[in-house]
Amino acid sequence: MIVAQGIQIPELSSGQYDTVYNLFSLAVASLFFTGLYLVLSQKRVLPRYRNALIVSATVCFIATYHYLRIFDNFRDSYETEAQGGAGVYTLTNIPFNEGYRYVDWFLTVPLLLVEVIAVLALTRAAAKPLLFKLVVASGLMIALGYPGEITTDTGPRLFWGTLSTLPFLYILYVLFVEINKSLDRQPPAVVKTLRKLFILLVALWGVYPIAYLMPVLGFDGADAFVLRQFGYSVADILAKAMFGLIIFKIARMKSMADDPNFGDDHDFDAPIETGSPAQARS
Amino acid sequence: MIVAQGIQIPELSSGQYDTVYNLFSLAVASLFFTGLYLVLSQKRVLPRYRNALIVSATVCFIATYHYLRIFDNFRDSYETEAQGGAGVYTLTNIPFNEGYRYVDWFLTVPLLLVEVIAVLALTRAAAKPLLFKLVVASGLMIALGYPGEITTDTGPRLFWGTLSTLPFLYILYVLFVEINKSLDRQPPAVVKTLRKLFILLVALWGVYPIAYLMPVLGFDGADAFVLRQFGYSVADILAKAMFGLIIFKIARMKSMADDPNFGDDHDFDAPIETGSPAQARS
Numbered sequence: 001m002i003v004a005q006g007i008q009i010p011e012l013s014s015g016q017y018d019t020v021y022n023l024f025s026l027a028v029a030s031l032f033f034t035g036l037y038l039v040l041s042q043k044r045v046l047p048r049y050r051n052a053l054i055v056s057a058t059v060c061f062i063a064t065y066h067y068l069r070i071f072d073n074f075r076d077s078y079e080t081e082a083q084g085g086a087g088v089y090t091l092t093n094i095p096f097n098e099g100y101r102y103v104d105w106f107l108t109v110p111l112l113l114v115e116v117i118a119v120l121a122l123t124r125a126a127a128k129p130l131l132f133k134l135v136v137a138s139g140l141m142i143a144l145g146y147p148g149e150i151t152t153d154t155g156p157r158l159f160w161g162t163l164s165t166l167p168f169l170y171i172l173y174v175l176f177v178e179i180n181k182s183l184d185r186q187p188p189a190v191v192k193t194l195r196k197l198f199i200l201l202v203a204l205w206g207v208y209p210i211a212y213l214m215p216v217l218g219f220d221g222a223d224a225f226v227l228r229q230f231g232y233s234v235a236d237i238l239a240k241a242m243f244g245l246i247i248f249k250i251a252r253m254k255s256m257a258d259d260p261n262f263g264d265d266h267d268f269d270a271p272i273e274t275g276s277p278a279q280a281r282s
Numbered sequence: 283m284i285v286a287q288g289i290q291i292p293e294l295s296s297g298q299y300d301t302v303y304n305l306f307s308l309a310v311a312s313l314f315f316t317g318l319y320l321v322l323s324q325k326r327v328l329p330r331y332r333n334a335l336i337v338s339a340t341v342c343f344i345a346t347y348h349y350l351r352i353f354d355n356f357r358d359s360y361e362t363e364a365q366g367g368a369g370v371y372t373l374t375n376i377p378f379n380e381g382y383r384y385v386d387w388f389l390t391v392p393l394l395l396v397e398v399i400a401v402l403a404l405t406r407a408a409a410k411p412l413l414f415k416l417v418v419a420s421g422l423m424i425a426l427g428y429p430g431e432i433t434t435d436t437g438p439r440l441f442w443g444t445l446s447t448l449p450f451l452y453i454l455y456v457l458f459v460e461i462n463k464s465l466d467r468q469p470p471a472v473v474k475t476l477r478k479l480f481i482l483l484v485a486l487w488g489v490y491p492i493a494y495l496m497p498v499l500g501f502d503g504a505d506a507f508v509l510r511q512f513g514y515s516v517a518d519i520l521a522k523a524m525f526g527l528i529i530f531k532i533a534r535m536k537s538m539a540d541d542p543n544f545g546d547d548h549d550f551d552a553p554i555e556t557g558s559p560a561q562a563r564s
Binding site: 008009039047050051054055057058061062065066069077091092093095096097099100102103104106107 | 365
C-alpha cells in the first residue's frame with residue numbers, strides 16, 4: 001500500500017513566500033473563471049460538442065478545489081514572527097501536502113483526454129476503445145509517479161519516474177498515431193488546430209517531469225521549491241484553463257463547419273430545426 | 283435511544299495520516315464534481331429521465347457534505363508536534379465520529395435505489411410498491427448496522443451485523459427477481475447495462491460488510507484503521523459517483539432508444555418536434 005508522506009519543505013524569505021502565495025491565488029482565479037466561462041458559453045456550440053465543454057469546465061473546477069486546498073495548506077504550513085510579515089517564514093507543525101496535486105492529476109488528466117475525444121465527436125464505436133486506452137494509461141501514469149514524488153532518495157525517484165514514463169509514451173502514441181488516423185473526417189482547419197493542441201499538450205506535459213526531476217538534478221532548497229511550485233502551477237493553468245479554451249475554439253469551428261447557417265448570429269438553442277440546412281437548400 | 287460513541291482510533295504515523303487525509307479529499311473532489319457534471323448534463327437526456335440524474339447528483343452532494351465533515355473531523359482529531367508535520371500523530375480531545383458515515387448512508391442508500399427505479403421510468407403503478415420496499419429495507423439495513431459499528435465488542439457487532447444483513451438480502455431479492463421481471467419492456471442493450479449495474483452494486487456493497495467486520499476478523503490497530511477508512515471511502519466513491527455516471531449512461535441510451543431521431547445532435551430541451559430530422563427527410 002502506498003503511503004503518503006509530508007514533503008520536506010524549506011524555510012522561505014518573505015519574497016519567496018509571497019511569490020508562491022500569489023501564484024496559487026492566480027491558479028485559483030484563472031481555473032475557476034475559465035470553468036465558469038465554459039459553462040456559460042455552452043449554447044454557442046452545437047449540442048454534440050457540449051459534453052466537451054462540460055468536461056473541460058469540470059476539469060477546471062476540480063483543479064480550483066485543489067488549488068484552494070493547496071493555498072490554505074501552504075498558508076498553514078508557514079509562520080513568521082515579523083510584524084507586517086516581512087521576516088523569514090519558518091515551518092509550523094502542519095505538513096505541506098504534495099498529495100493534493102497527485103489526487104488532482106489522477107482525476108483531471110484522464111478527463112483532459114476525454115475532452116479531446118469528446119470534441120472530435122467520433123462515433124461511439126470509434127470513441128470507446130480510444131477512451132479506454134487513454135483513461136487507463138493516464139491513470140497509471142499519475143499513480144506510478146506518486147511514490148517517486150514523495151521520496152527524498154534519488155533511486156526510487158528515478159525508478160518510479162521511469163515507470164511512469166511508459167504509459168506517457170503510450171498516450172503519445174495513441175494521440176499521434178491512432179487519433180491522427182481518424183482525423184480524415186474532420187474539417188482541414190480543425191485538423192490543423194487539433195495538431196497544434198496535441199503539440200501543446202506534449203510541451204506542457206513536459207514541464208511536469210522537469211519539475212519532478214529537479215531534486216535529482218541537484219536543485220534543492222528554497223529556490224528549487226519555489227521554482228517547482230512555479231512550474232507545476234503555470235503548467236496546470238495552461239494545461240487546464242488554456243487547453244479548455246482551445247477545446248472551446250475547436251468546438252466553435254466544428255459547429256460552424258457542421259452547420260454553416262449558424263455562426264455567431266444564432267443561439268443554437270433556438271428552434272433551429274425550422275430553418276435547417278436541408279430545408280433551406282430545398 | 284441509540285447513543286453514538288466516539289470510535290476508538292489509534293495513533294498514526296505521518297504517512298498513515300496523510301494517506302487517510304488525501305483519500306478523504308479525493309472523495310470530496312470526485313463526489314462533488316460528479317454531482318456537478320450530472321446537473322450540467324441534464325439536457326442531454328429526455329425529460330422523463332432527468333429525475334434519475336437529479337437524484338444521482340443529490341446523492342453525490344449529500345456524500346460531499348459528509349466527506350467535508352469527516353475531513354475536518356479527522357484533521358481535528360489528530361495533532362503532531364513535529365515541525366513540518368513528519369512525526370507521530372497523537373489524539374486530541376476531539377472524537378472521530380463514525381456517525382457521519384451512517385447518517386450519510388441512511389440518506390443516500392435509499393436514494394441510490396430511487397435512482398435505479400427512476401432510470402427505469404416504470405409506470406407509477408409499477409414503481410410505487412418497488413420504491414416502498416427498497417427504501418424501507420435500505421433504511422433498516424443502515425439503522426441496524428450502526429449499533430454494531432460503534433461497539434468495541436465482538437458479540438454485539440456480529441448480532442447487529444447479522445440483523446442488518448436480512449434487509450440487504452431482501453433488497454437483492456427485489457433487485458434481481460422483482461425488477462428483472464419488469465425488464466422485458468427495456469431495450470436489450472439497456473437490460474445488459476442494468477444487469478451489470480446490479481452486479482456492480484452487489485460487489486460494491488460487499489465492501490462495506492468486509493470493512494465492518496475487520497475488527498471481528500482480528501484486524502486492529504493503525505493499519506486496520508487506515509484500511510477500513512480506505513475501504514469505506516473507495517466504496518463510497520464507486521457506489522455513488524461511478525454509479526451516478528452509469529445511471530447517466532443508461533439514461534442516455536434510453537433517451538436515444540425512445541426517440542431514435544435525437545442523438546447527440548439535439549438538445550433534448552429545444553422544441554425538437556417542430557423540425558425533426560424526420561421532417562427534413564420527407
